[in-house]
Amino acid sequence: MIKNKKDFGLGVVSILIAAGITYASFQLRGSTYVGDPGPRMFPLFGAALMFICGVALIIKPEKEQKVFMTPKQWKSGLLMFGVYVLATLLFYLVGFAVTLPIIFFILTYLMSRLSLKDLTKKQRTIRSLVFAILAGAGVYVVYVILLDAVLPKGLLFTLR
Amino acid sequence: MATTLDYIVAALKEISSVTGILYIIGGTIAGIVLGAIPGLGSSTLLVILLPIAYKIDTNLVLALFISVVIGGMSGGCIGSILLGIPGTSSSLCTVWDGYALTQKGDPVRPLSAAVTANFLGNVPGIIIAIFACRAIGTWAVKLGPWEYAALCFCAILMVVGLSKDNLAKGMLGVGLAFFLASIGEDPITAHGRFLFFDRLEFLDGIDLISLMLGLFAAKIVLLEYAKATKTEQPDIKVGGFKWPGEDLRKNKWVVVRSWFMGLIIGFLPGLGGPVAAGLAYSSEKMLAKDKSNWGKGEIAGVLATETANNAAIGGALIPFLALGIPGDAANVQFIAALNVKGINVGPMFMREQTLIVYIIFIAALISGIVAMLYETLGMKTFPALLKIPYHYLYSTIVILTLTGAYMSTGSFFGMIIMLICCILGILMDVFGIPNLPFLMAFILSPLLELNIRRGLNYSRRGLAEFFLRPISCVFIVVGLLVLIWGMVSPVVKKALKKNKTESTANTGC
Numbered sequence: 001m002i003k004n005k006k007d008f009g010l011g012v013v014s015i016l017i018a019a020g021i022t023y024a025s026f027q028l029r030g031s032t033y034v035g036d037p038g039p040r041m042f043p044l045f046g047a048a049l050m051f052i053c054g055v056a057l058i059i060k061p062e063k064e065q066k067v068f069m070t071p072k073q074w075k076s077g078l079l080m081f082g083v084y085v086l087a088t089l090l091f092y093l094v095g096f097a098v099t100l101p102i103i104f105f106i107l108t109y110l111m112s113r114l115s116l117k118d119l120t121k122k123q124r125t126i127r128s129l130v131f132a133i134l135a136g137a138g139v140y141v142v143y144v145i146l147l148d149a150v151l152p153k154g155l156l157f158t159l160r
Numbered sequence: 161m162a163t164t165l166d167y168i169v170a171a172l173k174e175i176s177s178v179t180g181i182l183y184i185i186g187g188t189i190a191g192i193v194l195g196a197i198p199g200l201g202s203s204t205l206l207v208i209l210l211p212i213a214y215k216i217d218t219n220l221v222l223a224l225f226i227s228v229v230i231g232g233m234s235g236g237c238i239g240s241i242l243l244g245i246p247g248t249s250s251s252l253c254t255v256w257d258g259y260a261l262t263q264k265g266d267p268v269r270p271l272s273a274a275v276t277a278n279f280l281g282n283v284p285g286i287i288i289a290i291f292a293c294r295a296i297g298t299w300a301v302k303l304g305p306w307e308y309a310a311l312c313f314c315a316i317l318m319v320v321g322l323s324k325d326n327l328a329k330g331m332l333g334v335g336l337a338f339f340l341a342s343i344g345e346d347p348i349t350a351h352g353r354f355l356f357f358d359r360l361e362f363l364d365g366i367d368l369i370s371l372m373l374g375l376f377a378a379k380i381v382l383l384e385y386a387k388a389t390k391t392e393q394p395d396i397k398v399g400g401f402k403w404p405g406e407d408l409r410k411n412k413w414v415v416v417r418s419w420f421m422g423l424i425i426g427f428l429p430g431l432g433g434p435v436a437a438g439l440a441y442s443s444e445k446m447l448a449k450d451k452s453n454w455g456k457g458e459i460a461g462v463l464a465t466e467t468a469n470n471a472a473i474g475g476a477l478i479p480f481l482a483l484g485i486p487g488d489a490a491n492v493q494f495i496a497a498l499n500v501k502g503i504n505v506g507p508m509f510m511r512e513q514t515l516i517v518y519i520i521f522i523a524a525l526i527s528g529i530v531a532m533l534y535e536t537l538g539m540k541t542f543p544a545l546l547k548i549p550y551h552y553l554y555s556t557i558v559i560l561t562l563t564g565a566y567m568s569t570g571s572f573f574g575m576i577i578m579l580i581c582c583i584l585g586i587l588m589d590v591f592g593i594p595n596l597p598f599l600m601a602f603i604l605s606p607l608l609e610l611n612i613r614r615g616l617n618y619s620r621r622g623l624a625e626f627f628l629r630p631i632s633c634v635f636i637v638v639g640l641l642v643l644i645w646g647m648v649s650p651v652v653k654k655a656l657k658k659n660k661t662e663s664t665a666n667t668g669c
Contacts, residue, residue: 010591014332021339024354031349035617039346039353042609046338053332062326068590069386077386077586084378084582087562088575100559107555114388115550131552139559147215149567 007061014054021047083107095154100139105132162514164294171518174219175526184523187224188530191231195238196545197553198245202232206493207376208557210369211564213500221497222516223523229490230282230527233433233470234535237274238542241462242267242396250433250469253441257454257461267396270462271542273404275535277466280415282528285423285474289481290521296482297510297517305618306625308507309611310632312604314639315429315485320597321639321646333588333598340366341605348613361573368496369568371602374581375588375595377561381554382582383589396543401536404459411460414444415467422468426475429600432488433469440468473524481517482510484607489596492603494520500568506607 021043031038069077083106090099108128116124143149162170175184191202205228213221232248239247241258258270303311320330343354344365355362408415418440425436444464445454454461476487484505486492495505503513510517565578588595619625627633 006591010329010332010593014335018335028353029349029351031346033348033617035619035622036348036613037616039342039349039351041613042605043339043342043353046335046342049331049335049338053328053335056328057332060328062592066592073386073388076388077382080382080385081579081582084382084558084562084579087558088572088579091562091566091575092572096563103562104555104559107558108551111385111551111554114385128551131555135552135556135559139556139563143563147212149215149563150570151563152566152572 004061004063004065006065007057011054011057011061014050014057018047018051018054021050079110083110091152091154093155095156096144096151097140098154101132101136104136105129108132164290167514167518168290168522170515171522174515174519175223175523180220180223181526183220183224184227184526185530187227188231188234188527189534191228191233192235192238192531192534193231193545193548194228195232195235196247196542197548198239198243198247201236201248202228203489203493204377204380204557205232206490207369207372208560208564210372210493210496210500211567213497214567218501218503218516219519221501222494222520225490225494225497226520226524227527227530229473230524231531232490233282233473234275234278234531235545236469237271237278237462237466238545241270241274242398242542243546248433250437250472251465252434253437253465254462256441257456257458260455260457261459261462262396264457268399268402268539269404269407270459271398271539272402272536273407273459273462274466275401275532275539276404276408277415277463278470278535279528279532281419281422281467281470282473282531283525284419285426285471286477286521286524286528287474288423289474289477290518292478293482293510293517293521296478300483300507301511303507303631304629305611305614306629306632307635309608309615310626310635310639311483311485312608312611314635314642315479316597316601316604316608317639317643318429319600321642321644326592326594327643327646329591329593330597333593333595334601336593337598337601338605340371341602342609347606347610348617359573361569361571364569366602367569367574367577368499368603370565370574370577371581372493372496372599373561373565373568374578374583375585375599377557378578378582379585379589381558381561382586384550384554396546398540398542401539407459407463411463414460414464417447418444418464418467419471422471423475425468426472426487427478428475429479429485429487432476432490433472436472436475437465437469440464477520477524480505481520483507484509486600486603489599492599495603 025040025043025047028039030040083103086106087099087103090102105128108131109124112119112124112128116127119127143151174180190205194205195202206225209224209228216224233250236246236248236251237254237258239245240251240254241262244255244259244262246252246255254274258274261267261270316334320327320334343362344352345363346353352363421440421443422436425439426432441461441464444460445451448454448460472488476491478487479485480487480491480494484507486495498505503516561578562575565574566572568574569577585595588598615625616622621628626636
């Protein structure tokens with residue numbers, strides 16, 4: 001019976017990745033310099049380490065298997081990652097200036113569910129909206145006006 | 161040849177402008193605030209500040225960064241003492257005695273002791289680092305590619321071997337880092353390696369800033385939100401600072417011993433504050449005549465922890481500035497900031513960038529004084545720091561992370577790398593793969609590969625050259641011994657424990 005499925009899985013995945021790196025490394029062109037082992041050496045070294053550690057984890061996994069997060073927590077984590085992806089897409093499509101208040105609002109609203117439990121939905125929405133506009137403007141001023149940073153203009157608009 | 165004093169004066173001139181002082185004060189206070197908040201720490205602030213480094217003067221960036229580190233380490237004790245939740249992992253042991261005293265209704269005594277210990281640990285540690293770096297830096301320029309490769313190798317093995325994490329998982333992280341770091345242009349032949357989907361963006365390699373933004377800032381906020389650990393904090397009232405003269409007098413040797421331990425542990429690559437504090441606490445507890453009060457409100461426990469973790473900052477600066485080997489996670493972010501400015505860290509760093517090194521030292525000293533002043537004069541404001549609305553703070557961190565990822569590469573590639581690294585960071589946490597060996601290996605990989613290959617290219621004896629040169633051989637042997645010790649020590653400890661139990665049982669019979 002497998003004692004620690006997590007470590008066993010990690011061991012198997014490590015071996016597979018190591019095999020993939022080894023294959024990809026042998027596709028690389030060698031070096032013509034005398035004594036130089038070439039560009040393959042280092043990734044192969046990494047692959048060898050991953051292979052050995054993968055085998056070690058399969059043979060001798062850790063005794064304890066801790067639960068990292070509950071299914072509910074994973075769901076919340078996924079939601080937050082969804083916001084990151086949405087922000088990236090919005091940066092690409094509508095640019096920095098439009099994305100800022102939208103993402104600020106979504107994030108503040110989501111997170112205030114934990115820290116502002118006593119407020120009603122409407123109150124939280126208003127607070128999040130006000131913060132999104134003010135903070136969005138603040139970040140815009142710092143990055144665009146003060147730092148003169150190169151930021152995404154957006155595919156649909158040419159706003160900065 | 162310019163003396164240490166000349167460089168100190170020159171560094172003071174560089175950062176004594178109004179802007180420079182404001183950067184140091186702002187960085188220190190921001191570090192204290194972030195350090196006080198459990199789960200965040202000053203490293204998050206450093207990571208989100210990295211992309212801004214492009215736009216700020218090099219000297220000011222470094223002054224800002226070291227101030228954030230000093231402030232963060234000093235602020236870590238606030239959460240530990242007032243909430244019983246460590247602001248940073250370096251202040252974990254402060255919880256046991258500091259929080260116990262708060263529960264007894266006296267938060268000012270542990271806070272005053274911790275604030276003073278922070279200063280006593282930090283400032284002398286930096287002064288030692290100033291002189292040690294000069295001496296080691298003079299020696300470091302004599303290192304060839306063999307010695308430098310061996311040094312990098314030794315540093316990586318030490319991080320894995322000395323950490324208390326699973327050794328196989330630590331090495332797995334190192335292997336993964338070696339692969340990820342080899343993506344991009346080959347350092348010798350300039351051929352492209354692993355250009356996935358034939359995208360030319362990969363030619364520059366995995367962007368370090370995007371990697372760190374994903375691995376730390378984005379991951380931390382995501383996990384904090386998912387685990388819903390941030391709720392409203394209780395109302396705590398704290399009085400003004402009281403000079404802990406009596407506590408210091410009674411525990412002067414605790415402070416001295418912990419300071420030495422912090423400095424030495426800080427010097428060893430990758431260990432830093434958390435290990436220094438843990439070792440100082442446990443050794444002081446072991447040495448104490450009366451152990452009954454430890455963990456229940458022993459002020460010596462607070463003094464030992466806070467002196468050691470702050471002394472570790474100075475210790476960690478020595479290998480970083482003199483040899484280019486990061487002493488702790490904060491040094492890794494320094495390297496990233498220097499890379500942004502086109503400055504490469506290595507054994508020549510001390511000789512080529514002497515002024516920058518002294519600017520870091522002087523800024524650290526000023527920051528130590530600022531932290532002490534703020535924490536003594538503003539102690540009454542500590543509970544307010546812990547009540548900063550998380551929904552505003554975290555949403556701002558996410559926006560700065562996303563913007564920083566774009567700025568670091570000037571394209572969406574950086575944002576995609578950041579998102580992938582966020583997933584990687586979560587997976588590493590799920591499987592218990594420690595972050596520090598991975599990050600250390602990723603940072604040192606280019607130097608390690610370049611020097612191994614240069615060494616092989618220059619030598620007639622091939623790989624044997626690494627073992628035939630005495631310094632190089634010593635580094636390799638030390639690294640391997642530490643790794644072997646990491647493998648063997650749990651077995652030895654287990655056997656000793658078993659023997660002890662058996663002998664106790666026999667005596668009992």
